Amino acid sequence: MADPSAEGHEPPERAGRGQDAETPRGPGATGRADASRQVEVARQIEARMRGGLHLAALLILAVIHCGLALPFMLAHLGDHSGAWLDLTAFALLSAVLAADAWRNLRQGPWLRRKARARPGTAGPASRGWTAAMVAVTLAASVAATSRLPAESFMGNAHWSFLEVGWFGVVLLLDRPRTATWLFLGCHLAVTVGQLVHAGLPSRSVIAGMSVSALAICTFQVSTALAVQLLSDRAARASATLRERERWETEAAVAAHMHADQQARYHDLDRSVLPLLAGLADGSVDPREESVRRRCALQATRLRRLFAEHDYAADPLVHELRACIDAAERGGASVHLAVRGDPVELPRPVRQALTEPVLAALVAAEHTARTTVVRGARLVRVSAVIDRADAPPVPDPGHGVRIRTVKDRGRLWVESVYVVEGHAHPAAPRTDRSEFLQ
Structure with missing residues (x-):
């Protein structure tokens, strides 16, 4: 299966290569x-x-x-x-x-x-x-x-x-x-x-x-x-x-962390808590495929949320691994390939980049492939899963563009972010038929 972002260059590095060193990060x-x-x-x-x-x-x-x-x-x-x-x-x-x-x-x-x-x-x-x-x-x-x-x-x-x-x-x-x-x-x-x-x-x-x-x-x-x-x-x-x-610095950091926690709790209040309340009062049937998919999606988001608190040398890949781990717990076999050096990205941008891939991985049945490509101008995160009837991916915002391709029972999802300071480039042409083989 070809990677649409590799553009004919050397094969991408494996996710575990060069990712062990950690440096302190945080608010x-x-x-x-x-x-x-x-x-x-x-x-x-x-x-x-x-x-x-x-x-x-x-x-x-x-x-x-x-x-x-x-x-x-x-x-x-x-x-x-x-x-x-x-x-x-x-x-x-x-x-x-x-x-x-x-x-x-x-x-x-x-x-x-x-x-x-x-x-x-x-x-x-x-x-x-x-x-x-x-x-x-x-x-x-x-x-x-x-x-x-x-x-x-x-x-x-x-x-x-x-x-x-x-x-x-x-x-x-x-x-x-x-x-x-x-x-x-x-x-x-x-x-x-x-x-x-x-x-x-x-x-x-x-x-x-x-x-x-x-x-x-x-x-x-x-x-x-x-x-x-x-x-x-x-x-x-x-x-x-x-x-x-x-x-004053400690107070500012504490206020920033408190505001960040409040924002995350607000997100959970809109997504996870209604689902849990529905499961508790019986208004939501866990036997339905859509309900199980919603539960898997929210569980994966929670794992990503926990990963955001960790200190890692490559936060984007670290959070993506948390999403992959949740998909693998659901029975799918996921392959991750990483190419390029880490790029400093704000947390909302990392969330927007991983959200389409997260939704695709949750819908995977048996196999999936995820690729992260970082360059001087662009950061790309893509996923290929073995089913094409996955639910539509909403626009995550924060300047992230999404492209999807459905063909031969497969779904390809790619999120692209233009690194700040560079002009918005035209999307490169991709041989989708070769990619979805």
């Missing part, structure tokens, strides 16, 4: 994709907020560097020897500021570059770059302080101490909080060591220095804490958004 697939997109949006929001905080800190540092440290350095440039050390240190700090600003703008999420890493998650290259900038900053501070007399420490002439702590706050903004505290403590310890090396001043001067150092460090620590707090709030807001989207 939650779209919800999971939406959740993934929402998680990405939440991460972008968090990255933008962190980038904004870093940019704000850079602006504060630029104002301190150019509006406070630079005038103090120029005002006291001739107070002691080694002015070139001050100029070199200021140039190094300016280079660090410019490099960090360029890096922040280049990697900023507003330029659609790589998202900013969360604190403690930076890669080796980023950690190495930060360590190098921190080392240059500390070296510039040591150089600028090395020529100061002891009485000038913590004063206006000690311009480097006013801003080096801010460099640490900005450079370590995306690092764990302990890194900032370690930098500030290290910088303070180095400064105290240089003060001891220069000679300790009087106690009153040391007390004034302590108050100045405490005020400067307290302001820097408070700013670092505020930035860290805002960064943590951004992370929590992002996590809250992801959690909300997860719940």
Whole structure:
């Protein structure tokens, strides 16, 4: 018996070949994709907020560097020897500021570059770059302080101490909080060591220095804490958004499944329940051929309905096998041939494709043949049964076309669906006499 859809090509594959692997499918697939997109949006929001905080800190540092440290350095440039050390240190700090600003703008999420890493998650290259900038900053501070007399420490002439702590706050903004505290403590310890090396001043001067150092460090620590707090709030807001989207996705999936179950129950209420009620009250005689055929048809539809809940690599063939199994339980021998790769089809379209074949298989007496052919444009499901007096097949809708041929005591039924995105092709010509032999 020739297959009208094979069109002279190689023989079709058997149904069991290449159909064992299964992949998860179901109404939650779209919800999971939406959740993934929402998680990405939440991460972008968090990255933008962190980038904004870093940019704000850079602006504060630029104002301190150019509006406070630079005038103090120029005002006291001739107070002691080694002015070139001050100029070199200021140039190094300016280079660090410019490099960090360029890096922040280049990697900023507003330029659609790589998202900013969360604190403690930076890669080796980023950690190495930060360590190098921190080392240059500390070296510039040591150089600028090395020529100061002891009485000038913590004063206006000690311009480097006013801003080096801010460099640490900005450079370590995306690092764990302990890194900032370690930098500030290290910088303070180095400064105290240089003060001891220069000679300790009087106690009153040391007390004034302590108050100045405490005020400067307290302001820097408070700013670092505020930035860290805002960064943590951004992370929590992002996590809250992801959690909300997860719940909304689960609710949408649950609503979709409930609506789907309601629709299926409505279908059963129109078809199966009246038949069962008729059998129960005696208004329907199970001895009649038409009644038995109706029962077999509804039983096959129920088996297909159960198969729709399964996860299968090829849902169309999986549901068709359920229909074939029901026909075989009725005593018919059914041969299934499958050709082509699986095509993603909505459940209503799969139902419309299998409905004509289902009705034909129920009417089969001894033998039947079912063929599934998938191509780039068309999906065809056909069946041949050994009787021609089967009841007419209703139009299933959903863009599925049906063709039937009756000849020599056989019935051929074919349902064709045009894959979305392709024009409606003309039906190929088929040698029906050869097919029905």
